[in-house]
Amino acid sequence: MFEIFGIPSAALFGQLLIGLINGSFYALLSLGLAVIFGMLNIINFSHGAQYMMGAFAAYLLLQYSGLGYWPALVIAPILVGATGIIIERLFLRYLYKLDHLYGLLLTFGLALIFEGLARNEFGSAGLPYTVPDSLRGGRNLGFMFLPNYRAWVIVASLTVCLGTWFVIERTRLGAYLRAATENPTLVRAFGINVPRMITLTYGFGVALAAFAGVMAAPIYNVSPQMGSELIIVVFAVVVIGGMGSILGAIVTGFGLGVIEGLTKVFFPEASNTVIFVIMAIVLLVRPAGLFGRRG
C-alpha cells in the first residue's frame, strides 16, 4: 500500500470517510440554522439545545412508550419542532424587526434553560441509547471497517439536505418563502399567510436539529451538553458557508467534516481548532462567506 505524507493511504481513505460522516451532522445542523437565518433573520442559538432535545426525545420515547429508533426518527422531530413553533409564537415573532442581537440573546437564554433543565433531570454523564438492530454490524471495505449505522448517517443526511435545498430553491413553496423574506407585505397582498409560513419554517428548522439529534443518539453520548459542544463548530460552518445560504451550509458542512478528519490524522491536537482557523481566513478573504452574497 502506498503512503501519502507518511500516512498509509488506507488510513487516509478511512479518515476521509469518517470526515464525511461527521460532516453529515455539521451539514444537517448548519442547514437548519441557514434556513432559520435566511427566512426569519434570527440567529438561532438554541439550535444545539434543540439537537440535544431530539436525542433526549428519542431516549424518552424508547423508555416510556417503547418506541424504537425508526418511529423516533419521525416523532421526535415533530415533537421538538412543535416546541419550536410555540417559541416562535410566544417570543420570536416580536423580534424580527429588531437587531439580530435580540434574537441571539433570546435563543441563547432559552438554550441555557433547556440544558439546565435536562441536566437537572438526567445528570450530565449521559444516557445509553443503542444502535437499532437492523443497522447493527458493518462491512469491511478493505481500507476500513464501516459500521452500517455510519453509512446510513451519510445517506440520510444527504437525502434530507438535498431535499430541503430542492424545496426551497426549486419549488413554488420555496419561491413563496424566499419572496416573503424579500418583501413580506407584497407577498401578503397575494393572499399568502406570511406569519404562518414563517412560524412553520422555524418549526421545520428546529425539527431538522432534532432529526440530527436522533441520528446522533446511538453513536454519541446522549447528554445535556451534547449540543453546546457541537453548536459552536456548526456556527463556524455557517459563517464559512455564508449566513443564510442553503447550498453553502450543505457544502461547507461536508467539506469541513473532511478537513477536520484529515487534521485528526496529521495533527490531532489541533482538530478542534482547525475549523476556527479556516473561519478566520475565510472572513479575511471573503467576509460574506464562501457562498454568501454581499447584502
Add this chain to the structure above:
Amino acid sequence: MKKALGLAVLAAALASGGANAQQINVKVGVLTDMSSLYADATGQGSVTAAKMAAADFMKDHPNVKVDVVSGDHQNKPDVGSALANQWFDADHVDLIVDVPNSGVALAISQIASQKNKVFIGSGPASSDLTGAKCNANTVHWTYDTWMLANGTGKAIVKTGGDTWFFLTSDYAFGHALERDTSAVVKANGGKVLGAVRHPLNTSDFSSFLLQAQASKAKIIGLANAGGDTINAIKQGAEFGIVKGGQKFAGLLVFASDVNALGLKTAEGLTLTETWYWDMNDANRAWTKRWAAEMKTTSKYPTMNHAGVYAGVTHYLKAVAALKSAADGKAVVAEMKKLPTDDPLFGKGTVRADGRKMHPAYLFEVKSPAESKHPGDFYKLRATIPADEAFRPLKDGNCPLVKG
C-alpha cells in the same frame, strides 16, 4: 454515687460551655465541575457529600461550626484560580475540596500553598500532586494516575495484553496517566506501539479509533475520563474494536460512566477504583443517605463522592484537635499525624507527601445477566493493599520527602 454523677454532669456542662465559648468556625469550599463531562462523577454529588460530612461532624462536635460553599470551575484553570483566590481572600474559606480536572487542581494546590490554606484533592488524578509538585498544604485523597496505571495496567499486561495504543486526553491528567501507564506496561514486559492525543471533550472518536485499529495493538488504553471515555467505548463497540480482537482498558472509569454506558456496552471492562457503593453494608448505608439527599433513584455515588466525605471528615478532626483552622500547614501536618478512620475508606494514613493511603480494588464490569439489581455494576477481581496500590514514597521526587 448520685452526688458524684451530679458533679460529673456539672463538670461536663461546664466543659462544653467552655468549648462553646471558643467556637471554631470552618468554611469548606467545594470547587468542582458542575456542568460538563465530570459533573456526574463529582459535581453536585460532591457538594452533597461535603454537607453530609459537615452535618455528621457537627453532631458529634457541637463546638465546631462548618459552612459549605460550592463553585463551578468549568474545567478552566483560570476560572478555578480566580474563584479560589476570592474564596481564600474575601470569603474566609479554609479548605478547598474535590477539584476534578488535574489542570485546575495543580493550580489550586499552588494557591493553597501561597495563602497557607488547605487543599484536599479528592477529584483530580495526576500523581504529580504528591510527586514533583507536592506541597505542605495539599492532601491527595481518592486515587491517582500511578495507582490507576498500576492497578489496571499491570493486571492487563499480566493476562497477556502486552501491546498498547493510547487514546489520551490532551492535558495534564491524560499526559500523566499515559506516562504512568506506559511505565507500568514497559516494566512488566509489554510494548507501547503509539498514542494519539485528543482534545478534552471530544464527541467523535471514530478517527482516533481507526488509528488505534490500524496500530494492531492488543490493548487500547483510554487515558481519558468521563464523557470522553464513554464516547470512546460506545463508538469502539460500533467500529468492531472488540470483535476485531482488540480490547479497551479504561484507565479511569467511574461508576457513573458505567451507568451511562449501560452494562451491555461496558461488559467485561477492567478498571480500578478505591471505593464502590455496593461493596459492604457501610457503603450501602451511606449511599442510601446520599441518594436521599440528592433526591435520585437512578444515580450512584462514585469514589470521588466518598473521597469528599472522608477527606472533609478527616480535615475537621484535625481542625478540632488544633482548635483552629487558621494555619493551613499546621492542619495538614495534624492530618498526617492522626490516623484516618471513616466509615467509607476504613483505617488509613496520610503520608508525608500528602498521599492518602488506602487499598485499591480491581473490578470487572458485570454482564447484564450477572447484574442482580440496579447499580450492581462490578465483580471484585483483586484487592491491592495500600502500600502496593500507591507509588512508593521515594519514587515521587516530592521535595517534602527529600528535605
